Amino acid sequence: MRLGSYFFDERVVVDEIKKQGYKSVLLQLPDGIKRYASLVVDKVETETDARVTVSLDPCYGACDVPLWAAKTLGVDLVVQLGHLPIPNLRFPLPVLFVNVSSDGREEEAVKKAVKSLDGKRVGLVTTAQHIHKLPVMTRELRENGFEPMVGKGDGRIAEDGQVLGCNVITANSVSDMVDCFLFVGTGRFHPLAVAFATDKPVVAVNPFTLEVLKDEFQVEKNRLVRRRYGFITLAEDAEVFGVIVSVKPGQMRLRKALEVEEKLRKHGKRVYRLVADSVEPSVLKGFSDVQCLVSTACPRIAFDDASRFDVPLLTPFEVEVLVGEKSIEDYRFDIIP
């Protein structure tokens, strides 16, 4: 079934529902393809005996499964479209992840990017939506005289070569063996995460627009470190901190929150532990004593939404800089293993 610029195999969903005899399904889609929800619902309800409920809440990744809604509704199955599973996550009810595959011009994109690559050995990384095109992308690199390397993941990563905004282990695992990285996909966060994690040159190419970015990342890295250092400096004056734990199953890091709290207390700060589903600027409404927040949830929040918060919002790594355990020169994105 076509969902805009993406395809997904609806047979996987229909067959699983029929096979298990499910009668009640909660369907979750990322915002980018939510407008096609009715197509999916009609297909499933026509071909199976199941009734489908669509989740209207945002869905950012496989980390974000609406367990509370599923339990309250008493559904038999959650179907999440658009993401590969996070293998080390376990759920108390069946959850079926069905990836969507882009019909972008990945091969052409690689051809366009080769002029910008440094050296011969290239680490190739991409996101779930383009992972099915890895064989053609590696072939294209070989045909242009490069030696592509696709790294292995860990328990958070479903496929070789896949990167998440919170985990670029597939880049780290080949970093010592490559001269540069090529990221094929959309957006800047993933290639920036690779650049911070590996300190290697990163070229990013968008398989829909064929735009190639390279030097922009060095400029953006420097700008981002300066901006984040500004927040850390502001946080030095804060006396009261709120450390946020998310209840989203793949973002829940209580142990990390405890570590952060201990570091802050040792540094003379007062700390409250806070819990939220989504970490949004409104979380602090009515809790105005907190002068600085630390989010242990999705690392992207501190970068994408920082300016919308009334107080500085730090990552766990930035707390280590604040308390003097790390240097801003060694800046890293927060990683979830």
Ligand code: SF4
């Ligand atoms: S924690 Fe954030 S970056 Fe990681 S999978 Fe979830 S939404 Fe994506």
